[in-house]
Amino acid sequence: MRPGLAGGDGKVVSMASNSIMRVVGAIRRIELHLVGVKFVGVTPRQVAKIELDIERATNERDEDIAVENLDGMSFHGPPELLPRFAVGDRVTVVTAEGMQIASIRHSPVS
Numbered sequence: 001m002r003p004g005l006a007g008g009d010g011k012v013v014s015m016a017s018n019s020i021m022r023v024v025g026a027i028r029r030i031e032l033h034l035v036g037v038k039f040v041g042v043t044p045r046q047v048a049k050i051e052l053d054i055e056r057a058t059n060e061r062d063e064d065i066a067v068e069n070l071d072g073m074s075f076h077g078p079p080e081l082l083p084r085f086a087v088g089d090r091v092t093v094v095t096a097e098g099m100q101i102a103s104i105r106h107s108p109v110s
Contacts, residue, residue, distance in 0.1 A: 021059055021095045023070070024107055025052035027087050032079055048081035049074045050101070052093070077101035 033049035051074045057065040075093055081104065085091060090109060096102040 020097065021057060021065065022062075023052060023054055023057045023075075023093045023095070025054040025056075025091070027051070027085060027089045027091060028053050029074075030082060030085055030087060032082060033076070046079045047076045048079050048101075049076055050081070050085070050093070050104075051075075052091070073099060075099045075101050077104065 027050060029049075029051040031049055032046045034044050035047055037044050051072075054067040054070050057067055057070055059065055075095065076099055081101075085104070085106075090107045092105055092107040093101055094103045
């Protein structure tokens, strides 16, 4: 299993140790996105692009972030996320630098 993806047992392994933000919300859109490259001879790659209806977001110091400031942003992760998550799933995403997904897991309704 690739790090950072939730397995059938619900455990999550982090892909990065430098967490920037924790976001909880329902998946509004999930799709494969082709990332362009800037170097000749390098093949473009696919990533999962996930948009959320964000309920709550906190920074690395566990301070709340105004969710309206994150409206319209998308998170990016490995393409293997597509068969594991679907529109409407409630998830917790922890980001690494930028909007790159460090870990993602299903999140029960609280």
